[in-house]
Amino acid sequence: MTQKPLRIGVLGYRFMGKAHANALARLPMFFPDAPAVERHTLVGRDEDALADAAERFGFANTATDWEDALDEVDVFYNLGPNHVHAEPSIAALEAGVPVLCEKPLAPTLEEAAAMRDAAADADVPAGAAFNYRFVPAVRYAKGLIEDGELGEIRQVRGRYLQDWLVDPEAPWAWRMDADLAGSGALGDLGAHTVDLANFLVGDRVGAIDRVSGQLTTFVDERPVYDDGGDVEEYRDVTVDDAYAAQVAYESGAAGSFEASRVAAGHKNDHTVAVHGSKGSLKFSLERLNELEVLREESRGYETVLVTEETDPYVDRWWPPGHVIGWEHTFVHESYEFLSAVADDREFSPSFADGYAVQRVLAAIEEADERGAWVSVE
Incomplete structure (x- = not known):
């Protein structure tokens, strides 16, 4: 260093x-x-x-x-x-x-x-x-998948639900402008889901081959408030409030992704599930220290508390059972990135990984416009 x-x-x-x-x-x-x-x-x-x-x-x-x-x-x-x-x-x-x-x-x-x-x-x-990618439970999940604990990967499901735009009078922001943001829930939230799926199963199922897509905007304009809380004007919302997509992988595995910024009762509900021929697992950001795992011959899911010293990054923090939070993921991310800088080596996720996600997002938008399945390539 x-x-x-x-x-x-x-x-x-x-x-x-x-x-x-x-x-x-x-x-x-x-x-x-x-x-x-x-x-x-x-x-x-x-x-x-x-x-x-x-x-x-x-x-x-x-x-x-x-x-x-x-x-x-x-x-x-x-x-x-x-x-x-x-x-x-x-x-x-x-x-x-x-x-x-x-x-x-x-x-x-x-x-x-x-x-x-x-x-x-x-x-x-x-x-x-x-x-x-830097949540210990997600790293633990990737290890299970790579070790073949789930068998042949058949299905991936991901959702990212928030409710900060449920109120139609919620203020307009740059995230609601296509020129500034590109897309709405699709890019803001869906990018995370697509990347996490790529990270977890990409080595076993290949890239996403084709997608369908539906983008929906429920509120077409939102207010801009002055310092006194009065409405100055209404501006157009030119991005999606929610999206849904079906995906087909090169291996034949199937997936379904969705996100919403108007899902009442969901604050930061990012959930990814992977189903294989021998077992399944499920991760939820709202319980980020846990991983739900179903193994072969098991009668039901086991809740694994990923806080042991042998679990990824956990030895840097607290004794086993003392949970970490959302903000710790950024510490892990900076540690890995700055270490790569100091050692003059590549970092993952790279800009190429980011582009791979963007390619899927663009295909979902095109699928929505065409009303048909679209090849990611």
Whole structure:
């Protein structure tokens, strides 16, 4: 590992900025073998809000132009809205600065392809920030699948349900604009499901070969409020509130994926189930320390508490049975990414992995438009 601290630049200081900044702060306490880091520059547009966030997150400097930040940092975290993923990430890679970019990789397949190609040409790591790959229970599940505990994989089911847009008067945000976000629930939530399925079963069933798709928007416009809470205007919603898809894998395995941001009663319900010829398993983000496992000859599912010291990452935290939370996935992710940077090796999930997800999302959109199955290729 490098002895000189890696100077970290972060674009974005709201939800994801806070999550990743927290992870960077936790690294030396719980992962002492991680590369030393310096929270160097935080990038954003609002100078006052940016200064406040930098103080709270422990960044020494701020910048309102990401180009200025690239000259000062060793690693670049692109946590901005989807429409600012491509240009800064490509520029950083061309300058030899490693990049970790939030998902989905880009609003469009074309931009995602350009990012993939820039990463392939670069001599530094480029990572797509799919943090759920770093849940200990998910890593445990992947080990069971790779060891053949489930037998031949026949079916994969994934859902990601939230309810933050149930109220039709919920405020408009950039995530509801196709030009800024690319898609709605499909890209925001479905990207996680597609990547997690690829991670868990891709080595055994191959790539997704073809898809069907249905995208639905239930609320066509939403209000923009002023500082006093009064409605200034209504803006169009140009993305989906929910999607559903059927998928067919190269091996003949089948899958079904869905996501919604208007599913009343579901706060962050990301569930993935895998069914094989010898057994099944189910993971739920709302019980992220547990894995439901059905083994051959078993009469029912067993709940496995994945908190033993021998389980992935768990030895870095607390004694067995003392659970971890959602924020810990970002610590694991940064540990793996920054270690790859320090060791000058590839990181997974890569920009190529992010592009593979984007290709599926684009095919689902096309299937919805055509009302027919669509080849992912």
